[in-house]
Amino acid sequence: MFEKPSLSVRNLEKQFGEGCPNCNDASNRFLEKNYCPVCGTVYACQNVSFDLYPGEILGVVGESGSGKSTMMQCLYFDLEVTSGEAYIQVEEWQAKNLFSLSSQQKRFIRNHHYGMVYQNPIRGLKMDVSSIGNIAEKLIAAGSRNVSEMERVGGALLESVQIPLNRRKEEPRNFSGGMQQRVQIAKALSNNPPVLFLDEVTTGLDLSVQANVLDLIKQIQRELGISMLVVSHDLAVIKMLADRTIVMLNGAIIEEGLTDQVLEDPQHSYTQQLVYSLL
Template identity: 50%
Template structure:
């Protein structure tokens, strides 16, 4: 986009795959997503320092700005921040639901050369979604097809990943739903007849079906009763311990971030304002916004 040709802030080149630290599966550099025409002032006129997300010059929403991070195999990265801070935007760009305006996200899976998620052709992008990355959306309606059964939702993912034998697909779907504590007697029921917690567990089963390298979890427990939340969080922890899956967990709830993530980033107005080891951030927050977040939980 020409509007960003003269960026207001620094701009780094994309890393060559071999310059990324060992064990990194995803290297994100300077990912920016604008909703609107964009202008040379967008980045300077938005962000935490001025406490706004909409550029006053051109009206563009800077949903996320210059997001840079590495995700390691088997690690869990938390993203926390208030509503509208850009958390979902980061996940949607990575999953390919929408394209960022600028930036690079290099996927480094075993035996494959580094691939920039944002410049894949449509066929390769589909392959990445079908084989490498799983996503659990903020609301079950975004992540599940309500016109087909719970088992059908999982089976659909397996078909996309080129599973062919109906019996094996059905067995695998049953295994995953059972793992997620969805009663097998309900496998052929429609998601609309499930509780919110069960719908989210079906979404997780679906996202895990193809054993992705990276799992993206967007507020998966918001809207659930506290008692149900705990069960879903337990299951995610079990998966983390059993597999080498890398997880990005998005939540506005510091408790969820503390429970699940090793390192965390705090977002405000589309920008990362603080990052580091989760416990350290929570015990000794440096940025005033993080201090506010932490104290509002502790008080």
């Protein structure tokens, strides 16, 4: 792993609220969990730093409210960060802090270099547009104009995620949760992104459907070598997918390492609780 990271994140901070003398100083904050009892400010992400390497699946695990999904939304520009830096290993952008780009430049990064699969498919798909139309929308945003080429690419992607040929022009609202997630994955892959974000993608799915989605994600990693950031509260999902794992609590990273190492020999008391609850 001596390659340059596909994505580097340094000192990402996200707070909800103005802060006050009790909590403004990062080195001397008095919080209850990640919440200031004086002014009510929530520190959803605190000094989050990590690297995501080419072809790697990096797992992010933590309980509800630990900051993992907020971090993901900041990286995908769904939320503005309070402060911090992020760099992507793409020639024209590699020296630029992604968080400081204009909204137009951020949209370009999303359309050309990022893919996102949300926990709720309603956030990632237009439910009243055909499955292949959803993919075409992403391709158009990335600059495609050739209709027959978009149909070819869209068809190939839907085939790769096992959506039947006769349902490609059907709207996702008619699909099961597992099929909706597969369409979302196909859409996210349509611009050949070097970085793919997956936010709680198996939550709410039946166990057999979960297994199919997880198998698909592993297959994509093997065949395409995309770097993936996978957020989950489910350690079993992280164990199956992730090469390395970050553990978050109260907005901060409290432990990180190779997934087997973190799960077999957890150092932090919170990680120990998480692991023992899985056993």
